[in-house]
Amino acid sequence: MTESLVIDTTAHASETPDTPQPYRELGLADDEYARIREILGRRPTDAELAMYSVMWSEHCSYKSSKKHLRYFGETTTEEMKAKMLAGIGENAGVVDIGDGWAVTFKAESHNHPSYVEPYQGAATGVGGIVRDILAMGARPLAVADSLRFGPADAPDTRRVLPGIVAGVAGYGNCLGLPNVGGEVVFDASYAGNPLVNALCVGAMRAEDLHLAFASGTGNKIILFGARTGLDGIGGVSVLASDTFSGEESGSGRKKLPSVQVGDPFTEKVLIECCLELFAKKLVVGIQDLGGAGLSCATSELAAAGDGGMFIDLDRIPLRAEGMTAAEILSSESQERMCAVVEPSKVDEFMAICRKWDVLATEIGEVTDGDHLVITWRGETVVDVPPRTVALQGPVYDRPIERPSFQDALQADTPDNLPRPTTTEELRETLLRVISSPNQAAKDWVTEQYDRYVRGNTVLAQPADSGLIRIDENTGRGVAVSTDCNSRFVYLDPYTGAQLALAEAYRNVATTGATPLAVTDCLNFGAPTDPGVMWQFERAVHGLADGCAQLGIPVTGGNVSFFNQTGDTAILPTPLVGVLGVIDDVRRRIPTGIGAEAGETLLLLGETHDEFGGSAWAQVMHGHLGGLPPKVDLERERLLAEILVAGSRDGMISAAHDLSDGGLAQALVETALAGQCGARIFLDEDADAFVQLFSESAGRVLVAVPRTEELRFTEMCTARGLPWRKTGVVDPESNSLEIQGVADFSLDELRAAWEGTLPGIFG
Template sequence: MPETRIANLDTVAVASEDPHHAQPWADLGLKADEYQRIREILGRRPTSSELAMYSVMWSEHCSYKSSKVHLKQFSEIPQETPAGKMLAGIGENAGVIDIGQGYAVTFKVESHNHPSYVEPHQGAATGIGGIVRDILAMGARPVAVMDPLRFGPLDAPDTHRVLPGIVAGVGGYGNCLGLPNIGGEAVFDETYLGNPLVNALCVGVLRHEDLHLAKASGVGNQVILYGARTGGDGIGGVSVLASETFDADGPAKRPSVQVGDPFMEKLLIECTLEIFAAGLVAGIQDLGGAGLSCATSELASAGDGGMHVELDRVPLRDSTLAPEEILMSESQERMMAVVEPDDVAAFLAICAKWDVEAVVVGEVTDTGRLQIDWHGERVVDVPPRSVAHDGPTYHRPFARPDWQDALQADSAEALPRPTTGDELRATLLRLVASPNLCDKSWITDQYDRYVRGNTVLAQPSDSGMVRVDEETNLGVAVSTDCNGRFAKLDPYAGAQLALAESYRNVATGGATPLAISDCLNFGSPEDPDVMWQFAEACRGLKDGCLELGIPVTGGNVSLYNQTGETAILPTPVVAVLGVIDDVTRRTPSAWSAAGEQVFVLGESREELSGSEWAHVVHGHLGGRPPVVDLAAEKVLAELLREGVGLLTSAHDLSDGGLGQALVEAALRHGVGATVTVPGDAFLGLFAESAGRVLVTVAPGDEDRLADLAARHGVALTGLGVTGGDALVVDGQFEAPLAELREAWTATLPAALG
């Protein structure tokens, strides 16, 4: 540390004696009243290190200051349901739910949107790394990841800049960790141009007794920082970068983006799991958003309330970093553990075995203060809860937008439709080749979907599924979904439709939905229109979870997703996790043999608003989204689980309607089908009514399926039979599978090379 930095160090003593010293609070993202509140909490001006801590911890990304008044309603949802018991929930690094046989799973979805726009590869890679450490911090072994992605138009130059880097970052980091990528989404819409969404999900498995929580308890216990060294990358990171909108001039904030090292993270995972197995941890926290500022304040706040840290012990990659920069750095692959004094030597020995650097940087105290020293000088002395948990709470104004009524009145049902068989055929080929409906193998082939040997289902199946226990074949299924157009038309219904589709996708494989995690991506909270969308989506999710009887285990809020005045479509991504007792008895998403009988479960309606047909053919967005009936979804899911062994395939109907589901099911194993679409063939093929599933049964099992549907009160419509090398819609058209496959698979390679 250069002597001039020591001489000019802004200590607590200096701050007390120099109350009028000008500070760059506005440059750090703080408002005038927030800065004044910090002074009131401390009874003096903050030191530069304290100011740094408050600025990152009170940012939108870390404090949820605009969203927590709406998120608190999720606590109204029972944490213990007939389907499963929650062992840890909102407020922890990730939610944990009991799945039986002494096992629990932890899962969470988070955003890394703005960093991935600024530096696509590293932004996406460190998004995967961060969510994996959240799962690890709960005491679990990470077993799979997923990646819900949103981009601008496929033909836009900036999409060609960000998409390859984001996909390479997700794949490169996850592949190096040896984690299968079992699903996700890739959606294109002009509102994401300049603000792509990179949401990352991780699933972990643990025994009940292995659960660990983020708290620093036990006076005298030692605080150990271990993992990668702290550098200048990611200073401010997502904590500040994700708390503001982009201007129209493009990315210019590269120093704020973290740099990932997946090989270091792999060592960190194995090291941490061995430390857990040895019983050496009293509390643990990963270092993600806000870095050391977050880890120290949250551990202290959730524990006995006191911690003393010697900041100059922190291993650095850059010896010129000032203390406030060290506290703000979001360098990756770091963890902080609270360890009893007698266990420190064993802890450090395991770290040395794995070549993971570890240093005792402090201890738990009974002072009720977080006190941080730098070369013997006190630079931080704060109540930890004021940093970690008692940040600002904003009751942002919100109101139904003036334009909402006109938007909903502009129904897609009035748009010109195809009327002949040739027009229907041309429409189907156009839709299956559209960016949102086309084959995503260009993306998913860059991911290892089967590493570790326990992947049961992965893209393009409705949900991802992994085996948890190799002896009993206990497993879990996960799906992520959201249709932002539906949420724009009606954010309350749109959030419930995202929940319903994800819930249905888990059920189609034969799993029982247990819980959700959410990633709520919206525009600026300073816009009352956006805050209304957010409030309505939260209300929709709460009501939906109450009706389905599943809890919200946790999640993420990402605001300020807009470029200039253009906000993204409201995108409340919902991840649903379910349990399946025997993964060998799962239901596949597509038929594989000729002669099987084809049916649709659920009711079809004239629902075209927000559909892919309206979007692709007419560039139209207006009207009301499909009706969501969660009671019907719940019954349908029960039927699908009871139908395991009877159903030879089950594929949900969503984007693109029945036509898209038929194409995907036929192309999966190269087996065509001949079907009759009752009523209006156009509506039957392209309407996007919710609560429907395309299913097949073996010849002779039709009556068993009819009895099952009747017993559950679910509508059942016979369509036809599988077989041949074409999709034939009787009386309308015939489309050879080769032609459909060419249309479906060509789009991304043609655009991206």
């Protein structure tokens, strides 16, 4: 926006009803603009138009997804609600984990900004999710990230991936937060539209929970942190609500607002400042400034409070000259927080901010009215009911239609694809699968992250879940895992979402932690496509029904639409994050084998001939079709209970879940993680190929000390969990011997598994 010669005040707007306004350019539809005029009884001012446009964007208002997201509430039982201290609608979900501790966690997307400016897009994605956790009153403890790119060897992947990884690493490392988990996935559908989903987990004492609301007439509104600038105006709120056209994914870009610029060192002192303010009980309500900036913070605080709010934009510390009111309200400059403070505590609040060298300014107060009133240069430029901005945006009932290609896609099963039958073919298949970009080691990425800073990391990548100690006295800790096989979701969105839930749930249990709660990051194409909305609705129902069956609540999350280039949508990617708790991290279960010679390897669960969407079909045949593996959530629950019991009673020395790549992939990863050899026995009465490469769900490979084998297997049998002895650990050996198939040296496997990404990205 450019500064008007005349300030567009509310009075001026009433006097000039026919003044043309660029509402379409700001992403508002004709009927949405008409609704704003109806609410206000006049045309909006420039500042009000900017505020409504960002707050009614897809990213901020959830206008296409809200109808379907209600299903989470409909399926959440009272027992599930009892676990939550804060849930959907807050900055982040909070769960009670016992002994007075509460944990908050959430995942969010920063997809389109990361395509436009990879480093800053990814960095500010991390910064934003960390502030969401901070705003709940918690100390951020760790981050994780789930990244999706186009083909690994594609030119655009080579452009965006290094910058995105460096952005995630640079911001998290500077904050001193360990990066403990995540994924890196390559698929052609993400070309031109990478996914950057960031997760943060934090901990607090339960009584220290803070919420975002502005209550108490006369209480002061204080903006603190960085100055407000021109960076990120309309950034995530506009970028995440628009799709890239073919032109924009090529050499030219049509409408790409500037991406936010992050400063992790400013955020680091902001974190410490906030935590001291919380400890001194100086804050009534608090909100971070992320997407939609001050427009979001002020309208949401006021909408959740018991009165109105007054804000004076002339008091806002700026770092650019000549900014208009609309620009100040829309700026998404990073590292800013907005707090509601009692007048008697303002001086102490300001003193703590000065101690941490954090700029803090009183910009307004809570009023006894019911409007959000904002002035600029002495004139009223915003006078709106805040609930109409933050809570009562448009809600669309988008057309839903099962895609016409879905039947043919599911009918195109991999059953007729040629399978390896000889030992040489099986050997070659294993090496090709484990060295493919999706199955290969991600060390090239994760070694750029500091996984152990602060000294409380117990498990980190490539472990099944990240595990962080939160209480040094008791050893209590939390595990977190993020998962989604988007190929499964594409084949069957309902089952695919449940498989994502099942894998994240299983990964947490594999470390010995009890799964407790879920967050999600739902990445889909354009909601204007009825086929995309069908995928979305089915995935939401699958995830909600799955959580209800497992008895763990969805505490919050994020929806990211318009993830497509032109008419080509990404594979539907409903990322699922699961949080678990372990009473004592010293009982955690590592991934690598090798604690003791002669330990027994047991395969828990059942293996079936299931190859739809499998890594084998993709790597060996470039095939995607059929149905994904079946999911049995009751079996997943039983498996988790046995893993947790095995951890608690010292019966399991190592464990690794089976997912992409099947048993073959799990064997390679657990042997290399432990730098230990093993002898594997396949069932002579079953197909070796199916045993090695099937991706049946609900399976875990465990190493059990010989002294515990009988006790553990009797427990499995008594509780009805199938198991099969599948090998023995041999620390003296430098090979993985799959009897009847092949003998692989660990050096050969390591070269194949670890060499792929460095070979591509240098």
